[in-house]
Amino acid sequence: MAPACQNRPVSESTRASIKVGVIGARGKVGAEVCRGVEEADGLELVAQVDIGDDLGALEAAGTQVAVDFTHPDAVLANLEHCIAHGIHAVVGTTGFDEEKLEAVRRLLDAAPGVGVLVAPNFSIGALLMMRFAELAAPHFESVEIMEMHHPDKADAPSGTSRRTAQLVAAARRAAGLGPVPDATASGLEGARGADVDGIRVHSQRVRGLVAHQEVLLGAPGETLTIRHDSLDRVSFVPGVLAGVRAVADHPGLTVGLEHYLGL
Ligand SMILES: NC(=O)C1=CN([C@@H]2O[C@H](COP(=O)(O)OP(=O)(O)OC[C@H]3O[C@@H](n4cnc5c(N)ncnc54)[C@H](OP(=O)(O)O)[C@@H]3O)[C@@H](O)[C@H]2O)C=CC1
Numbered sequence: 497m498a499p500a501c502q503n504r505p506v507s508e509s510t511r512a513s514i515k516v517g518v519i520g521a522r523g524k525v526g527a528e529v530c531r532g533v534e535e536a537d538g539l540e541l542v543a544q545v546d547i548g549d550d551l552g553a554l555e556a557a558g559t560q561v562a563v564d565f566t567h568p569d570a571v572l573a574n575l576e577h578c579i580a581h582g583i584h585a586v587v588g589t590t591g592f593d594e595e596k597l598e599a600v601r602r603l604l605d606a607a608p609g610v611g612v613l614v615a616p617n618f619s620i621g622a623l624l625m626m627r628f629a630e631l632a633a634p635h636f637e638s639v640e641i642m643e644m645h646h647p648d649k650a651d652a653p654s655g656t657s658r659r660t661a662q663l664v665a666a667a668r669r670a671a672g673l674g675p676v677p678d679a680t681a682s683g684l685e686g687a688r689g690a691d692v693d694g695i696r697v698h699s700q701r702v703r704g705l706v707a708h709q710e711v712l713l714g715a716p717g718e719t720l721t722i723r724h725d726s727l728d729r730v731s732f733v734p735g736v737l738a739g740v741r742a743v744a745d746h747p748g749l750t751v752g753l754e755h756y757l758g759l
């Protein structure tokens with residue numbers, strides 16, 4: 497059970513700043529988030545933690561909301577710490593499968609009132625790209641996803657492409673569509689990408705890229721391409737700040753920033 501004194505509803509303190517701690521603060525996205533929090537009205541950056549630092553710095557600084565942009569192997573332990581100390585969490589770190597999400601739900605069962613937002617992508621353009629793909633999915637026989645990232649990325653396929661594939665697959669199922677057509681019977685292993693919920697996902701890692709995704713849909717005589725490009729990591733910051741401001745009003749686990757924005 498989280499200590500009640502630390503499980504402060506942020507909405508009660510709207511006139512005071514929300515105290516924010518960033519985990520992964522020296523990383524590519526974490527550093528942008530720190531800058532964004534420092535410049536934002538109503539937010540105060542009270543803790544910056546990175547690998548090797550004591551997470552206890554979060555509660556020592558009075559952190560109300562922690563933001564995590566670390567590594568898929570590290571994020572669950574960070575969340576365990578935050579939840580145990582009544583700290584709400586906004587999580588951008590990827591690598592969440594259903595088993596990991598269930599582990600977060602179990603941690604939250606012991607800490608009523610604590611909110612955790614896990615969002616595979618915080619950029620508004622990427623959220624819309626996923627929504628547009630979901631809307632288009634029932635109307636096309638074929639669909640494949642290409643995701644393109646910088647080569648220092650820890651995971652493949654990306655969290656965004658996994659989520660897009662799941663949304664598209666659910667939309668196809670709801671519309672009564674069968675499997676996507678593919679007559680491939682033999683060939684080089686990997687040539688057809690990864691199978692995520694029946695949807696093919698292709699991952700490219702190329703120096704110079706940041707984060708990009710195309711959803712290619714096809715029907716007889718036409719194709720539709722839905723593409724999003726994050727050209728700079730500042731694209732993630734407004735969504736993170738929106739998550740920080742809203743997370744305390746959403747106890748329990750929320751997957752996807754779109755649920756806070758009503759998209
Ligand atoms: N949801 C979204 O919108 C987005 C999500 N991401 C995801 O965010 C994550 C981070 O991405 P990115 O910033 O590019 O990665 P970086 O490697 O640049 O940054 C991660 C930082 O976290 C540190 N770190 C690793 N483990 C721990 C730990 N246990 N405790 C504290 N700090 C730790 C790293 O240290 P060290 O380098 O020494 O290992 C590094 O400084 C990835 O999972 C990525 O996919 C990225 C962009 C947008």
Ligand SMILES: O=C(O)C1=N[C@H](C(=O)O)C[C@H](O)C1
Binds near residue numbers: 590616649655
């Ligand atoms: O590692 C990255 O860079 C990114 N990770 C997220 C993902 O895996 O989808 C979001 C964005 O694509 C950038």
